[in-house]
Amino acid sequence: MTQVVEAFEARHHDCRIVLCEINATDLYEPLRRGEIDVLISWLILDEPDLTAGPVIDSRSRVLAAAAPHPLAIRRSVSVEDLGDEEVAMMPHYPAALHDAITPPYTPSGRPVHRTHRVGTIHETASLVARGRVIHPTVEHMPVFRRADIVTIPIRDMPPLPLGPIWCTAHENARIRAFAEIAASRGPAPS
Known part of the structure; x- marks a missing residue:
């Protein structure tokens, strides 16, 4: 920029x-x-x-998870993994952008559980750090660069x-x- x-x-x-x-x-x-x-x-x-x-x-996709979360030890994750977890709901984002960040369904058609309504990225980071949600995001997001959060590459999501x-x-x-x-x-x- x-x-x-x-x-x-x-x-x-x-x-x-x-x-x-x-x-x-x-x-x-x-x-x-x-x-x-x-x-x-x-x-x-x-x-x-x-x-x-x-x-x-263009930014590669990663999953933010609490350091003790079971996904945190993996080398990479799949979009399919989102169907097994809870993620933040970002109602203030335009629908197309929200769906690109957090797809409503996995590729196999399982729903992604958007359960925690958030207003800001900092609220999302707090929920992630406390293990309440995982969050698909992009690499190098400063808000997720903390000792209590791990970012794992998402191997099957296109860069944003x-x-x-x-x-x-x-x-x-x-x-x-x-x-x-x-x-x-x-x-x-x-």
Whole structure:
């Protein structure tokens, strides 16, 4: 992201990028309200009024589990393992994104038990650390880098792509230029 921002600002001296954090409970609304031009987020999008830009990064999938959890000693896990455990329910995430992070069913059709409603990633980490849930996530998530949580590679979930998203109706030359620079940088090595 830093390289994309620096490249954009170097080519477009008349534009200034202001980075701000968007609350996950209101992920796409700032775009729709015109408060921001571009959102950098997971490119799992099922919103007809939004456009997904190029992939600028991609993150491998891991499962966060409490250190004493039986899955914590494995070298890798399968999506099928989710059918045997409880996972957090993230009702504030857009449905397509929630399903990509925590699929509602395993590949064999068993339901994934989304039992604990959470409002933030920190609430999820707390439940994981206490052994109440496991949580499919992406590698290198700082909130799960703790002594009481182990992350295990998920061998059969595709990486999550990350990139720019914008409101289609608000697309302009600045957004197209940003997307072009993002595309020229390509995905970062994993």
